[in-house]
Amino acid sequence: MTSTLAQTPLHGWHASHGGRLVDFAGWSMPVQYSSIVVEHNATRTAAGLFDVSHMGRIRFEGPAAEAFLERIVTRRVAGMPAGQIRYALVTNDTGGVLDDVLVYHLTHSRGASYYQLVVNASNREKIVRWLHDHRDGAEVEIHDATLETAMIAVQGPRALEIVRPLTSLDPESLAYYHGAECELVGASGLISRTGYTGEDGCELIVPAEAALTLWEALYQAAQAIGGSAVGLGARDTLRLEAGMPLYGHELSEEIDPLQAGLSFAVNLKDRTFPGSEALAKRKADTSASVRIGLTLEGKRVPREGYPVLAGEQQIGRVTSGTFSPTLNRPIAMAYVSRQHAATGSELTVDIRGSRESARVVELPFYKRTT
Amino acid sequence: MKPQDLLYAKTHEWVHVDRSGGSPVATIGISHFAVEALTDLVYLELPEVGRQVKAGQSIGEIESVKAVSDIYSPVSGEIVEVNRALPDGLGKLNDDPYGDGWIAKIKLADEADLKNLLAHAAYEKQCAEEGH
Numbered sequence: 001m002t003s004t005l006a007q008t009p010l011h012g013w014h015a016s017h018g019g020r021l022v023d024f025a026g027w028s029m030p031v032q033y034s035s036i037v038v039e040h041n042a043t044r045t046a047a048g049l050f051d052v053s054h055m056g057r058i059r060f061e062g063p064a065a066e067a068f069l070e071r072i073v074t075r076r077v078a079g080m081p082a083g084q085i086r087y088a089l090v091t092n093d094t095g096g097v098l099d100d101v102l103v104y105h106l107t108h109s110r111g112a113s114y115y116q117l118v119v120n121a122s123n124r125e126k127i128v129r130w131l132h133d134h135r136d137g138a139e140v141e142i143h144d145a146t147l148e149t150a151m152i153a154v155q156g157p158r159a160l161e162i163v164r165p166l167t168s169l170d171p172e173s174l175a176y177y178h179g180a181e182c183e184l185v186g187a188s189g190l191i192s193r194t195g196y197t198g199e200d201g202c203e204l205i206v207p208a209e210a211a212l213t214l215w216e217a218l219y220q221a222a223q224a225i226g227g228s229a230v231g232l233g234a235r236d237t238l239r240l241e242a243g244m245p246l247y248g249h250e251l252s253e254e255i256d257p258l259q260a261g262l263s264f265a266v267n268l269k270d271r272t273f274p275g276s277e278a279l280a281k282r283k284a285d286t287s288a289s290v291r292i293g294l295t296l297e298g299k300r301v302p303r304e305g306y307p308v309l310a311g312e313q314q315i316g317r318v319t320s321g322t323f324s325p326t327l328n329r330p331i332a333m334a335y336v337s338r339q340h341a342a343t344g345s346e347l348t349v350d351i352r353g354s355r356e357s358a359r360v361v362e363l364p365f366y367k368r369t370t
Numbered sequence: 371m372k373p374q375d376l377l378y379a380k381t382h383e384w385v386h387v388d389r390s391g392g393s394p395v396a397t398i399g400i401s402h403f404a405v406e407a408l409t410d411l412v413y414l415e416l417p418e419v420g421r422q423v424k425a426g427q428s429i430g431e432i433e434s435v436k437a438v439s440d441i442y443s444p445v446s447g448e449i450v451e452v453n454r455a456l457p458d459g460l461g462k463l464n465d466d467p468y469g470d471g472w473i474a475k476i477k478l479a480d481e482a483d484l485k486n487l488l489a490h491a492a493y494e495k496q497c498a499e500e501g502h
Contacts, residue, residue: 233435
């Protein structure tokens with residue numbers, strides 16, 4: 001472990017609680033504490049706590065903040081009511097994905113409204129640069145608040161019940177994809193009904209110095225109900241089951257949001273942003289491969305990069321795969337040519353030289369029932 | 371078998387040599403340290419009985435939720451037996467890696483291979499240096 005890796009305010013806690021620390025996008029992060037499956041199941045059945053402080057938090061103030069973001073992201077920001085959060089993409093001039101982000105419109109406790117982007121850790125510096133390069137003198141102050149804050153995701157059917165006693169705002173009062181400033185363990189923070197697991201839950205942002213107090217209170221409450229701290233390993237299996245793309249796997253600058261199946265997050269009507277013209281053209285292009293879900297029989301796991309075949313012909317590649325703890329079978333996301341992408345198509349994956357049967361299924365693999 | 375009495379490959383396989391039947395036969399498996407590092411095991415591929423293997427050659431693979439790893443033969447020789455109950459009972463690797471969790475038996479081609487393996491203390495030292 002080199003000392004050049006960034007550490008979240010909870011790094012010491014992870015290290016002293018059995019977290020196996022790995023380099024993730026330049027951050028020293030826990031990949032697991034006990035076992036991926038144990039942490040995964042704790043999230044599906046009770047509550048999981050995730051330190052997601054490595055993700056970028058960029059704030060936008062000033063009269064032109066709304067108009068600025070409106071011409072940056074793929075989705076409408078203008079007219080978004082305060083309190084709302086939207087999933088969107090930032091695309092380059094050719095329509096390739098620079099990042100997938102959450103856009104928050106929030107109200108300060110002192111009344112004024114502001115915006116926030118939550119971006120992937122691996123893309124934070126690139127996006128900050130992109131924002132500055134596209135400011136064009138707009139009256140907006142762009143502030144990267146990542147290092148002075150911490151972010152904790154609490155996910156699972158019992159997530160809200162462990163958050164509720166620690167906050168001035170009942171998380172239940174927030175609709176899905178809504179957020180608001182509030183008090184959290186006595187500090188001023190932000191709570192949003194968002195997440196990356198397919199479960200109900202919320203994400204909390206607090207000043208860095210309040211992170212440990214909040215985490216420990218959450219951890220104690222989670223432990224009492226069979227919950228767990230969750231590392232990046234289970235974060236990946238959870239998001240995969242939930243059919244959510246991960247940047248660097250299902251998303252990249254070579255992939256556009258349409259082929260990724262994210263057209264719901266692209267609004268081209270009367271809007272101009274980097275990539276908007278290219279995306280309008282790409283809409284008609286049926287030659288691009290598309291993102292699909294695959295389930296396999298047996299136990300062998302299709303991993304990133306493995307070829308996907310129809311008959312003897314390679315028609316695509318796996319972008320993420322795992323052994324699904326909830327479905328108890330291997331699952332994968334892949335990009336394949338469109339004519340083989342229909343649900344029910346029978347394909348094979350070349351797993352280190354052996355062909356394993358795979359079936360195209362609808363995403364997500366897992367949908368919570370309550 | 372006691373872990374102290376075994377020999378180890380740098381790649382985390384253990385070896386126990388039985389000379390009672392005349393020609394020496396090595397029982398091999400993977401160490402507790404390796405099982406702990408993998409966690410969440412989902413799949414094991416055993417080698418074929420009768421296969422001639424060379425020390426350092428991949429003879430199977432073990433897959434966890436997180437990743438897949440090769441199992442390397444610590445010695446050269448012929449695979450004479452494999453633990454057929456293991457792929458459907460991977461818990462044995464967690465519960466008893468040096469007993470019920472054995473993987474294969476290899477009729478040694480050359481006892482000199484054993485000189486390249488680590489004694490328990492040296493292996494422990496390597497594990498400590500690798501951390502988790």
